[in-house]
Amino acid sequence: MNKEQDILRWFNGELSAEEIKSLYPDEDFSVLERTGFYAKQLEAPKVNAEQALADFKKRTFKKDEPKVISLNFKTFMKIAAVLVVLLTSSYFLFFNNVNSFETQIAQTETFNLPDDSEVILNAQSKLSYNKKEWASSRSLELKGEAFFKVTKGEKFTVQTSAGSIQVLGTRFNVKQRDKYFEVACYEGSVSVTSNQGVVILKPGKTFRVVDGEVVGIKDFNAKSPSWLAQESSFDNVPLWQVIAELEAQYDIQINAEGVNTSELFSGSFTHSDKNIALQSVTIPLKLSYKINGKKVAFYNYESK
Template sequence: MNKENDILKWFEGEMSSVDLKKKYPNEDFSTLEKLGFYSKQLKAPKVDAEKALADFKAKQVKKNKPKVIPLNFKSFLKIAAIFVVMLTSSYFLFFNNDKSFGTQIAETKTFNLPDNSQVILNAQSKLSFNKKEWKVNRNLELDGEAFFKVTKGEAFTVHTDAGNIQVLGTQFNVKERDNYFEVQCYEGSVKVTSSQGNVVLKPGKSFRLVNGAVVVTKDFNAESPSWLTKESSFSNVPLWQVIEELEVQYDIVISVDDVDTSKLFSGSFTHSNKNVALQAVTIPLKLSYKIEGKNVKFYNYE
């Protein structure tokens, strides 16, 4: 029983792995270490492992009475494995109600939410929500860019690090990248809440926040975001943001050599041809570029 007590202490953090191995140098604790690692990843309710083990043994003794079967080390390992599996199952069945979707570089993904609202995720983006609360609380977390076609119903809110967007039923696009936040309304109306306050957008209106300080509201004339047709379009956008979008669409890393990345760019680039895309960005800004594998360098004309 001393060994079992020591293992329980180790599970509860009262004994270190080093001390446990020193005390029992001939035992292989690799399985226990794996069980301990995965059990710590779970956000399940705290369970008294010692009490659970005692209850299990009591049931075994009662079931097989009057025969008493001692619990050896291998039996304990089996019980520990069952215990972790039960924790994992209960977590995913009862506690993990989060649903998430993600895209990789140069990938887009279309899917429907529980209320049949449609979402199209742009490249390297992630969207998540709580499916259990969805009927009464249509809240989503977005990291990246997405286009929404929202069915009418309860308030629909998209949360980002830069600001929140709330609607009742509409079509809008949200782009939230590092130090860049933009919302475009295509149908209905949306309310944008950010560090700069609140603004309500009507169809054809957009809101832009750059580096948390520069706010731009402008008109646009389009029925949907250009990236839905494999093209990225920009209107007076800093070059550094255009560079980030090129990296997202083409899996490249762009560096600059004595180039002012704060200069503004208006134009577009295709998602289907890397060289054509690079030319579409560099030529209007009187820049050149050099490609070395996945690395691209922008520099001024010599």
């Protein structure tokens, strides 16, 4: 006999409770025991043994149903945060091929590109390139100022918001600040493409665009940019650009209200002493200044 027949015999009194439990010690017969008890208390209707067995089978022999996990909001947010971290990490490990370098106020950084070209990044500047595409296209993006020593090879391109610079192998400096764009060639030749057209620079030549207007090509005698020696030099540059460079090299904010910031300045200032730097700029222009913490005010002598 099988289990179902034995259960029916027990329910009909043909097997005792002890006998059925000894035959199937791992089964729970409490449901059928209660059914049998109540059946004996009633005259009619009689208990349907077949239905009782069916109910018992549903409870005892059916497969476990999958459990539904209930998550509260905090648990859900924790799991979501973990997934975001995992996905972000995967992106940067496997899909993000952009390599970036960035400097802060008064900071410079020197590093080498995949082709062993050297880059020196000036303060408050950012440079980025696609390392996966570098072998086929030596191209990078620059915001700020950098000096390049490019190894010979395929075309080398520096992209800026003001224009692009292309070389084969040379030493040059690119400066792209707000409303100011300047390229200086120290070795080889440089092709500069901007909204104003294309110019070719030879060693000792610099090309400048100020506030959208081409200043022209000028000569210079330096063998390298002055900022590499912790000094900023200018040749007929508007004061507002000199102020911007002071703010890039020192953690200060300069207010020049009432001062003619379009006046041209020729000279230099050191990166190692704030007071000397401010004097180097203000004295030649017959200006004075006042320091209040990180704030500096420029004013004319008569406004003192």
